[in-house]
Amino acid sequence: MYTILRSVLLVLSLTSCTSYKYATEGNTQKSNLTMGTVKSKVIKGQTTQDEIMKLFGSPNLVSKNKLNKEVWSYNRMSVENKAGSTDFFAGQRASQSSSSKSFDLIITFDEHDVVADYSVVSTAY
Template structure:
């Protein structure tokens, strides 16, 4: 009986994990992290074409007589779940109770890039918040 429950549960977890898999994305675009920004952007050297290749299209672009400013914004929530080292069979046997915790929070990441009139990065700024 327990073996059948574990097989059914394993199949359900497999189906659930396939259904929750993130869509395939181009690994060269959208890798917008502080580390990626700091290692790739160089004032006076990085071009607009390189920024497009690395981070994709900006959320907002504004232009003035000194050049252009691109704004990339990412917001989301993150959840951390921790539980004791109890196997799935123990959770079933114990009626689904577990010892553990979960916590969640929100974050925002803003990248502002200023280009000169020759489409080269003049300056950039990163603003990060977590709450």
């Protein structure tokens, strides 16, 4: 009986190790909002608002700057949680960690709805 109980506990402790990813909106679909896409497709003085909309979809935020130029902001954030194993004999959870990544794209348009400037901020913590 003791051997069976020990085997069950061992199996449970080994299967409790998990790793999962989620996006802030619950959507794990691959996004076009990447540094590669921005560098290859967004061209100052050429790319239009319509092209930006087709590439990245609707912006997270639309505003105007001091010069009354339209500014679109995009944000993509992902979080990865890694849960450690549980030590059933000690009754404690061992090591648990998480990491976050954020990618922000800010685009300023001119009076003709063409990209005047853009900036990218990418962080990982």
